[in-house]
Amino acid sequence: MIADTGSPILLDATWAQGANLLSQEAGWNQVAADWSIFFTRGTVFGFIAGDRLVATAAALPFGDDLGWISMVLVTPEWRRRGLASRLVAACISALRDSGRAALLDAAPAATNIYASLGFVPLCSMTRWEGEGRGDGNSPTSPNGALKEFAAQDRIAFGADRRFLLEDFLSRPGSFLFQRARSFAMLRQGHITSQLGPILGEPTQAAAMVADAIHAASGRMVIDVLDAGNEIIPKLEEMGFRSQRSFTRMALDLKVLPGTPTQVLAAAGPEFG
Numbered sequence: 001m002i003a004d005t006g007s008p009i010l011l012d013a014t015w016a017q018g019a020n021l022l023s024q025e026a027g028w029n030q031v032a033a034d035w036s037i038f039f040t041r042g043t044v045f046g047f048i049a050g051d052r053l054v055a056t057a058a059a060l061p062f063g064d065d066l067g068w069i070s071m072v073l074v075t076p077e078w079r080r081r082g083l084a085s086r087l088v089a090a091c092i093s094a095l096r097d098s099g100r101a102a103l104l105d106a107a108p109a110a111t112n113i114y115a116s117l118g119f120v121p122l123c124s125m126t127r128w129e130g131e132g133r134g135d136g137n138s139p140t141s142p143n144g145a146l147k148e149f150a151a152q153d154r155i156a157f158g159a160d161r162r163f164l165l166e167d168f169l170s171r172p173g174s175f176l177f178q179r180a181r182s183f184a185m186l187r188q189g190h191i192t193s194q195l196g197p198i199l200g201e202p203t204q205a206a207a208m209v210a211d212a213i214h215a216a217s218g219r220m221v222i223d224v225l226d227a228g229n230e231i232i233p234k235l236e237e238m239g240f241r242s243q244r245s246f247t248r249m250a251l252d253l254k255v256l257p258g259t260p261t262q263v264l265a266a267a268g269p270e271f272g
Helices: 013-025 033-042 083-095 108-116 145-157 161-167 200-214 226-237
Strands: 010-013 042-050 051-063 066-075 103-104 118-135 174-179 182-188 195-200 217-227 241-251 263-265
Touching: 013 042, 013 066, 033 066, 042 083, 042 108, 042 241, 042 263, 066 083, 066 195, 083 103, 083 108, 103 108, 108 118, 108 226, 108 241, 118 161, 118 200, 118 226, 145 161, 145 182, 145 195, 161 182, 161 241, 174 200, 195 200, 200 217, 200 226, 200 263, 217 241, 226 263
Parallel strands: 066 103, 195 217
Antiparallel strands: 010 042, 042 051, 051 066, 103 241, 118 217, 118 241, 174 182, 182 195, 195 263, 217 263
């Protein structure tokens, strides 16, 4: 049994199923393949009660200079005991020990908590939700598109995420859209499909958003960053509605890395 004063433990992949159950319990959109990324490429901390995983948080390095903190989950009966704060502190230490700055996307209720840990707000993000039309052809990406997409993402995002993009595109139901030097990726989540990241020029991106909505079926979400505000009229035109907001925050950074004006929508709050 964990104690309220205990320290988080480092989890290995044998806890992946328990972690997936936690995110499903919370109504989050991650699938088992997402958790596999955190366990194989990142560091996952947790608290265990008996033989049950009751809380998690993950630190996912991107390149040598930064990492993403996410998957901060606590099952309802174990909340309000300080577990989440201790898990985030463990993630911060793991990133700092490797010389990396920490970034995250905070929900409104958590913004003040992260601010108390030293995180500063750098931009906002809004989740838009709607329905795919399912009346378009699946896109056929040109040869080499993933290589070009990953290279542009590294410049725009400010760190190398090729392993993440390759993983996304290898999954059934994932597609890459391209218009000139603008890109968007569509993948399937546990509850909805997710369109993002979206990179490039807003006018081209708006056309790609329409392509993706016509290609997809069922519920879709798109996490639009400040730089992507020009695609919002297209989302509204196609029946999407604003669902919730996030604040992108950083520790040990004063400005967003890369070229943030080129990052129009996120891969999701768990991946940046």
